[in-house]
Amino acid sequence: MSRYTPPEQSKAGQVFDIAVVVVAIFVALWLPLKLGLAGAAKSIDALDAKTWEALGQNATMASIWEKLGYTPETAHDIIQNRFHYVIDWPTLIIMAAVLIGYFVFLFRASDREYRDVINEKFDDK
Amino acid sequence: MWIALSYASWGISIVLALWMLYDWFKVDTTFSEEVLTSSREGDLEAVSEKHRI
Amino acid sequence: MTIALEPAVQEPAAQGDRVSLLRVLGPAHVWALGVGIVLVGEFTGWNFAADKGGALAALIVCWVVGLLYTSVAMIDSEVTSTVAAAGGQYAQAKHIVGPLMAFNVAxxxxxxxxxxxxxxxxxxxxTIVAxxxxxxxxxxxxxxxTIVVLAWLNYRGVLMTLNVNFVITALAYVSIVILFFSVSPWTQGAVLKLNxxxxxxxxxxxxxxxxxxxFQFGIWYYLGIEGTTQAAEEVRSPARSLPYGTMAGMITLLIAAAMTWYVCASMMPWEYLGTTYYPLWDAAKLTGSPLLENLLFIATLLAALASANGCINDAARAWFSLGRDRYLPxxxxxxxxxxxxxYRSILFLLPIALAFAFIADLNQAITFSILSGVLQYTFMSINIIMFxxxxxxxxxxxxxxxxxxxxxxIVLFCLCVVTFFAIFLGFGSQLIAMVAFYFLISLWFHFYRYKFVRRGAQFTMPWPKPQGY
Structure with a gap:
């Protein structure tokens, strides 16, 4: 098998490739922040009666909250801010499909490239 | 005190960042690209680790 | 040395002309790199697991995720004691799975x-502002x-960087132990009120x-321990030091995680524990001792420093390896x-880290990190079987x-699947966005960038031909 000789990349090409990667990184990390997609689905289950008992805190817990500088009013938003776990099947299926598709593509494309590497490395001596 | 500390932090950051930029520029102009990028994976490996059975 | 007896070595051993990374590190540095990166997780982050499932859930995931990471450490030790190159898992993937996988892993x-x-x-x-x-x-x-000083330290040499890391990691660790013993852990009811x-x-x-x-935040108890492999090219005896340092690090962390949970869960209601940014510092405050409070304040800073320091070290080496194989310029x-x-990799990553530190918040940054971590562990479970x-x-x-x-x-793979499901519960759209990014950049690499890569030359290990090829 003949040895593959990669083309030399020009300076401008190198700079361009770096720029592509940087932009991609920023888009991937920054866009979810900007669109508000990042962060968990939490919401406050408001209670009318703002006492330690109503918030489900026993005497020991209440004393610790107070030691930390909270009153039932200020602690309310922390304690009642709850997750609501609902399994949204369509999203779950999309996520699973995306993940599996991604890994399958990775392993198959890698294997094709890997065969070239092995052939050149071991048959070319 | 804390405000002064925060100004000091900015100061240190700027000085060190400038020093690194200066050193980077100096190294890149003193040495050739061939020397700088001459590291090869497995070089030392081949010397120090024998995969002999 | 028996170089003369080994004619199989193809690369000329003319080391004088070459500038390479220095082999100066020992097992203690490997420990410092691994534990240093991770220990900050005890000071913040793990407690968000309590937010997601309650105090007991935080303990359960501490153990179960501990099992996940023990698998990671075992697998990693085997592969990396054999593929000893900077870039760690990247070099592993390149030799075992293939170039595109390696690009993604990096x-x-x-x-x-x-x-x-x-x-x-x-x-x-x-923490300082608070x-x-x-x-x-x-x-x-x-x-x-923080970011600039640590980048500078990394720029100036790996030995000093990891010596510093060893000292500050050990100090932070000792402070957890001191806190643990000063709340009389053997008696419940005095300071600790777990029941x-x-x-x-x-x-x-x-x-x-x-x-x-x-599970999602349970990962944070240990995330980063696998970074020990990045030092492979700078460790004096990788085949011995890397498994030794990694395993010792894992044991240290399991102990620290158990102590941290016990102290914090016994001192704070879970609703508070799950949302505070400083669980250990708060625990120290609640003891009422100014000495402990200041100790844990300083320890939180030290742990954060040690972690960021190790991260700069590891990220720069992974990026460097990509450049060396021309996967990137x-x-x-x-x-x-x-x-x-x-040095160029260190400098290049510096402004990126700075930019995100200014715009993101803690929770989001942690989630990005966890996502990439779990993708990598999934790879590792398949990688070892192929190896x-x-x-x-x-x-x-x-x-x-x-x-x-x-x-x-198998354990690792199953736990990764569970963790993906955990991320789906709350952070699903972020996961999809991340994977979409990796997918697109993989297409870019496979169809365009790979043409600049030398083929046979990237396989650098002096191994026989793999079976089945």
Missing amino acids: LFLVFAYTMLEVSDAILLGD KAGVEGLNHNAFIAA ELVTPGNALPYGWIGVIAA SWFAAVHPRYRTP RKKWPLGSIRRGYTHPFHPLPA
Whole structure:
């Protein structure tokens, strides 16, 4: 098998490739922040009666909250801010499909490239 | 005190960042690209680790 | 040395003309790199698991995720004691799975570590601002100083960097031990009130789905221990030091995680524990001792510093390796002729870390980091199976062989699937966005960038041909 000789990349090409990667990184990390997609689905289950008992805190817990500088009013938003776990099947299926598709593509494309590497490395001596 | 500390932090950051930029520029102009990028994976490996059975 | 007896070595051994990374590190540095990166997780982050599933869920995931990471450490020790090259898992993937996988793994590494560094810097800034309690004090100055000073340290040489890491990691660790023993852990009721704070009624407020959801932040107890492999090219004896340092690090962390949970869960209601940024510092405050409070304040800063320091080290080496194989422009593959560090990679990643530290918040940065971490662990479980298939035991010399194969790989894979499900519960759209990014950049690499890569030359290990090819 003949040895593959990669083309030399020009300076401008190198700079361009770096720029592509940087932009991609920023888009991937920054866009979810900007669109508000990042962060968990939490919401406050408001209670009318703002006492330690109503918030489900026993005497020991209440004393610790107070030691930390909270009153039932200020602690309310922390304690009642709850997750609501609902399994949204369509999203779950999309996520699973995306993940599996991604890994399958990775392993198959890698294997094709890997065969070239092995052939050149071991048959070319 | 804390405000002064925060100004000091900015100061240190700027000085060190400038020093690194200066050193980077100096190294890149003193040495050739061939020397700088001459590291090869497995070089030392081949010397120090024998995969002999 | 028996170089003369080994004619199989193809690369000329003319080391004088070459500038390479320096082999100066020992097992203690490996420990410091691994534990240093991770220990900050005890000071913040793990407690969000309590938010997702209650105090008991945080304990359950501490153990179960501990099992996941023990598998990671075992698998990693075997592969990396054999593939000893900077870039760690990247070099493993390149030799075992293939170039595209390697490219992705390197990106997982760079993202996981850079975002972890960002989280550390934000934590450090916020901790100082909280301590100061001064109106108008902004955390940006402290964030900038953290990132720039540590980058400078990394720029100036790996030995000093990891010596510093060893000292500050050990100090932070000792402070957890001191806190643990000063709250008389042997008696409940005096300082610790576990049975009043964690009751049958509130131990699992969301039931078992909460336990699953808690996996996401359970990862944070240990995330980064696998970074020890990045030092492979700078360790004096990788085949021995890497498994030794990694395993010792894992044991240290399991102990620290158990102590941390016990102290914190016995001192704070789970609703508070799950949302505070400083669980250990708060625990120290609640003891009422100013000495402990200040100790844990300083320890939080030190842990954040150690972690960010290790992250810069690891991310830069992964990026450097990409450049060296021309997966990215070879410009990044430069080694500083005097300090022997991948200086251009360090400098390139610095502004990226800074930018995100200024715009993201702690929770988001942590999630990005966890996502990339879990993608990487999924790869590792498949990788080890392929490794044993292509080079069965006995065909090459391994520095360490992990027991019970393939059980750790299967355990690891199953736990990764559970963790993906946990991320789906709350952070699903972020996961899809991340994977979409990796997918697109993989297409870019496979169809365009790979043409600049030399083929056979990237396989650098002196191994026989893999079986089945």
